[in-house]
Amino acid sequence: MIHINHLIKEFDPGVRALDDISLHVEAGEVFGFLGPNGAGKTTTIKILTTLLRPTSGTVTVAGHDINKNPLAVRMSFGYIGQQIGLDPALTVSENMLLQGRLYHLPEKIIQERMETMLDLFDMSGQGGQWVGSLSGGLKRRVDIATALIHKPKLLFLDEPTIGLDPKSRSDLWAYLKHLNKEEGMTLFLTSHYLDEVDQLSTRVGILDSGHLRIIGTPDMLKDSLGQDAIHLTFNQALQPEVLSTIRKKEWFKEVIQQEEETRLYLENGQQLLPKVLQWLDTLGLTAKSVLLARPTFDDVYLKYTGKNWLLSDASGQGEWGxxxxxxxxxxxxxxxxxxxxxxxxxxxxxxxxxxxxxxxxxxxxxxxxxxxxxxxxxxxxxxxxxxxxxxxxxxxxxxxxxxxxxxxxx
Amino acid sequence: MRAYRTHFISDTRYLFLKSLKLTWRMPMWTFFGLVQPLLWLLIFGQLFKGLSKLPKFPTKDYVQFLTPGVIVMTVLFGASWSGVSLLRDLRNGVMERLLVAPIVRSSIVLSRLLHNGFTVIVQVSLLVVVAALIGAGFPNAHGLFFVCIVVLLLSLGFSAISNALAMRLKQEEPLVVMGNMLTLPLLFFSSALVPVDFMPHWMQLVSRMNPVSYGVEAVRACYEGQLFQPFWMSIGILSIFSLFSMAVAVMTFQKVE
Incomplete structure (x- = not known):
């Protein structure tokens, strides 16, 4: 469905927003692109949707080259941008009607599709509502229904749940799962919510400052860290030589340090925990606090980007983005x-x-x-x-x- | 590719009708656009009433002289707002939606410009009536038709510039500042407020290169019913100007990233 080969995008000469990205998404997949703001997620999606031109590399979407045949590419996908792409001063059905017309569908088919889509998103009978008067979650639903009016086989979603409350988010996830499972639609979504990608995606790519760090299934990525994680806090950050001693110990699959906190990833943490503490004692280290946990996507992210999720996700998402x-x-x-x-x-x-x-x-x-x-x-x-x-x-x-x-x- | 080209006209029409629907639903904005020109016509007209007593002043009443100028001013103000409404579409994601739709980009531009032209013609029609009530006279049917043509040409040209600027700047504040920075000098360097003969020589030279001058002169000719060679000259220059600006706007949209 999507083939990206050696994609490079430079906004200013020499400054690479995307650095040699290669990626293939097959039909029927849900591919999740994960990364903090500014990592290049939106840039990638804009290139795939022909809003931006690549500096070099080849990209085909649904069998069409994005440079040679942009109009055919545009016909093949639905697109959900970061903002709601609906006109707030029009009603739900007026928005959908216009969308259908711009995709050159016959009026009769537009009417049919409108009803099916509103039905699918549990909004039947609400076609006459002003878009401006709907809640954020409902707007997003109409947004997706509108984007799907021409029955695309591929849907791009750029941070679809941004600004939604938890209930609307999980509702939206259910709809997206349905589109993928029942309608066989390929989804390509970006997110900076770890749990979102974890929930929805069949495969995940982690993007960090223009580099694709890793691609894998959510489980594979989590398993690469082992079953358990021990979070230890010390009074101060551990010295490098102490850390390397810990790294050499055969118990640990991965050791990551974040200021005072050190995370040890291992199999069978429940049984090993007492031994680990004892062993640390022999090194002269006494932890201030200890927590045994299951690795989450947070840990995966930390491993591949070396950045703490909560701290890294701080660049401007506001009005200048x-x-x-x-x-x-x-x-x-x-x-x-x-x-x-x-x-x-x-x-x-x-x-x-x-x-x-x-x-x-x-x-x-x-x-x-x-x-x-x-x-x-x-x-x-x-x-x-x-x-x-x-x-x-x-x-x-x-x-x-x-x-x-x-x-x-x- | 050909299949998409045949959709150009229908795409433009759908988008034009959509903008029209929005304007129809919020007619207040069309009237707000008239407030400033009316202030100029009523207050500025009164303030400089005495101007017409000067020797060699072309009309008996200053309002008669001022009205074509204010008509053109309405076009300039209207056109500069066209870019602002483009930014609104950019900000709320509507434009992004259109840019990923399988439509030719020039139809997006053209629908916007036509919509602006239409709105401005409505505004000018109202203005002509008000001006007639305060003694500016009324052009004949022929003249009225050509006033609309001049207004359309000017508005296509200037709203194209405004849209192209909006697409480049992508921010309201600088766009509004630039709009204000451009409209008033353009008016001062034309015969909108005073006859060209009253200007210092260097200003006369500048006004020769100002499309607004030709717009004002053409509208004035319509009012006087003198649709002769100078009038057609002005129409020709305005056509070239608006075609050129529209080409620039289309190019900006095609290059947009």
Whole structure:
């Protein structure tokens, strides 16, 4: 269905947003593309949907080359963008009718398809509703129903559940599963929710700053870490030489360190845990806390990108992202830079002046953020994400991600 | 490829009708667009009433002179909003939907420009009536028809520029700033507010290169019923201008990433 060979995309010469990606998706698969914002997920999807042109490499979608025959490619897929692509000032059926007409379907068939699609998404009889008056979850459903009016065999979804509440998210998952299982539709979705990809995908690719780190089934990826994980926190980060001693121990399949926390991945953790602690004692290490858990996608992500999920997912998803930021649009980028510079500039002033009102404000925001309480703010992430960080970290802490992962561990 | 080309006209029509439906549902915006031109016509017209007493002033009443200028001004304001509404579509994902649909991109552009042209003609019709009520006179049927043609040509040209700029800038703020930065000087460098003879020599030279001048002159000729050679010259120049801008807009859309 999708064949990507050595795809490279450069927005500015020499800066690769996608670096040599090769990937094949067969008909009937659900392929999940996972990665933080800015990893290149949306860029990939925009290339596949002919919204962007690749710098080099070949891409075929549904048997058509995206460069040679873009219109045939566009006819072959349905597309769900990050934003709802419906006109809020039109009704549900007006939106669907227009979509059907633009795909050159006869009126009679459009009417039939409209009814089937609304039925499928449990919205029959709601064709007369204003799209603007629907809730986010319903809008998304109509969005997908509209995108499927020409019966494509392939559906692209770019972060389809962004901004939805947990109930709407799990509803949407059920619909997507149905489309794949009952209608045999190939789905290609990107997400920055680990559990979403885990739930839906038959295969997963992890993308990190333009590189495809690994492709595999969700289970395969989780199994590569062993059955259990031991999370240990120490008073301070372990020394490199201590870590390498731990790595050499035959029990562990993988050892990952995140500041004070060290995670040991192993088979049969329940039985080994006492021995592990004893052994650590002989090394002179006493853990502050110990947690035995099942590895989740969070761990998989950590292994392949070396980044903690919650911390890495902090770049600007807000108003400067999406369409406007995308593309090799130098003018837009210039404005964007200005908009981002001003808060950074303020941070610099703040360092010079050593704490004025802004500093206080900053501290308050910091203490509001539970995990950082009592800790000095992490200098590195501060520099990387000067401004939108706090807000977005809050988002990442959305119950369904962090909490559900934790409850799985516990 | 040919199969898609035959859909060009129907695609343009569907998109045009869709925009029209949106305008019909929110008619207030069409009227809001008239507020500023009306202020110019009523207040600016009163303020500079005395201008017509100057020797060599072409009309008896300043409002008579000002009306064609305000008509063209309405077109400029309307056109500059066209780009803003494009950004609205870009922001809420509607445009992305259209760009991945199997339609020729020029039909997206053309439907937008035609829609803008249509809205502006409605606005200008209302304006002509108001102007007639305060003594600007009324062009004959012939003249009225050609006013619409001039307005359409100008609006196609300027809304094409506005759409192309919007597609490049992708942000409201700079677009609105640029729109304001362009419209007023374009009007000052034309005979919209004062006769060209009253301008310093260098301004006269600039006004010769300004499509707005030709628009104002053409509308004025319609009002005076003098559809002779200078009028057709203006129509020719305006046609070239709008075709050129439309080509630029289509190219911008095709290149868009």
């Amino acid at each position: 999406g369409w406007r930021g995308g593309g090799n649009n130098k003018w837009a980028q210039k404005w964007q830079k200005k908009a981002l510079e001003s808060p950074t500039g303020r941070d610099k002033n703040l360092e010079k002046e050593g704490g004025d009102t802004w500093k206080k404000w900053d501290d308050q925001a910091e203490s509001g953020w539970g995990e950082n309480q009592g800790k000095p703010p992490n200098q590195k992430t501060d520099a990387e994400h000067p401004w939108p960080r706090k807000k977005n970290q809050g988002e990442a802490k959305w119950p369904n991600d962090a909490e559900s992962n934790k409850s799985k561990r516990g």
